[in-house]
Amino acid sequence: KQEVTQIPAALSVPEGENLVLNCSFTDSAIYNLQWFRQDPGKGLTSLLLIQSSQREQTSGRLNASLDKSSGRSTLYIAASQPGDSATYLCAVINAGKSTFGDGTTLTVKP
Amino acid sequence: EAQVTQNPRYLITVTGKKLTVTCSQNMNHEYMSWYRQDPGLGLRQIYYSMNVEVTDKGDVPEGYKVSRKEKRNFPLILESPSPNQTSLYFCASSFSSQARAGANVLTFGAGSRLTVL
Numbered sequence: 618k619q620e621v622t623q624i625p626a627a628l629s630v631p632e633g634e635n636l637v638l639n640c641s642f643t644d645s646a647i648y649n650l651q652w653f654r655q656d657p658g659k660g661l662t663s664l665l666l667i668q669s670s671q672r673e674q675t676s677g678r679l680n681a682s683l684d685k686s687s688g689r690s691t692l693y694i695a696a697s698q699p700g701d702s703a704t705y706l707c708a709v710i711n712a713g714k715s716t717f718g719d720g721t722t723l724t725v726k727p
Numbered sequence: 728e729a730q731v732t733q734n735p736r737y738l739i740t741v742t743g744k745k746l747t748v749t750c751s752q753n754m755n756h757e758y759m760s761w762y763r764q765d766p767g768l769g770l771r772q773i774y775y776s777m778n779v780e781v782t783d784k785g786d787v788p789e790g791y792k793v794s795r796k797e798k799r800n801f802p803l804i805l806e807s808p809s810p811n812q813t814s815l816y817f818c819a820s821s822f823s824s825q826a827r828a829g830a831n832v833l834t835f836g837a838g839s840r841l842t843v844l
Contacts, residue, residue: 648831649831651831651832651833653833653835659837659838660817660835660836660837660838661770661817661819661833661835662835663832663833663834663835666831666832668831706769706770708770708833710831710833712758712777712823713758713760713775713776713777713783713823714772714775714783714785715760715772715775715833716772716786717762717769717770717771718769719769720769
């Protein structure tokens with residue numbers, strides 16, 4: 618059974634800092650890995666999807682990497698802003714089946 | 728606008744009273760899924776569907792039913808709701824083909840908050 622772990626569970630940084638969120642998974646037989654953002658009481662917004670054949674994807678200040686052999690993905694956020702404060706979730710996707718981590722709650726202080 | 732629409736957004740019901748949460752997507756996606764999100768337990772998959780008339784259990788299917796009679800709709804049915812099914816429910820959909828741009832990008836609905844008394 619696929620297990621997904623996100624470390625740290627919570628992170629607080631000052632505005633402007635670069636930061637890395639971690640996601641690890643136990644079964645490397647995946648199709649894709651997707652990163653989401655969730656604001657309190659809201660739905661999930663897709664940030665980046667990395668297909669199993671790719672090693673990284675970039676969107677603006679966000680960069681996500683994937684290392685299937687080690688079962689790890691990282692989400693790098695450059696020059697963090699208070700508006701980046703949210704919970705970040707990673708999901709391992711294998712066809713219709715998906716497994717989510719518990720998320721990292723990020724607080725960016727002005 | 729491409730979207731996944733869930734209804735109702737909020738519902739309070741009583742134990743044993745059958746209810747259905749509807750999910751509809753207008754993107755012609757093959758894959759659809761239901762999840763529940765609970766504090767301390769994260770987001771867990773209930774059921775998923777790979778196409779019309781093809782459904783399979785996720786990690787927490789007990790107490791739920793689904794059907795996929797049309798490509799755009801994937802309702803979640805609680806035949807006899809119990810208080811432990813109080814949760815925030817999400818529906819999501821995606822394309823199935825790896826060759827298409829945006830394939831497998833999960834698009835989520837806004838969520839349905841269900842309270843069972």
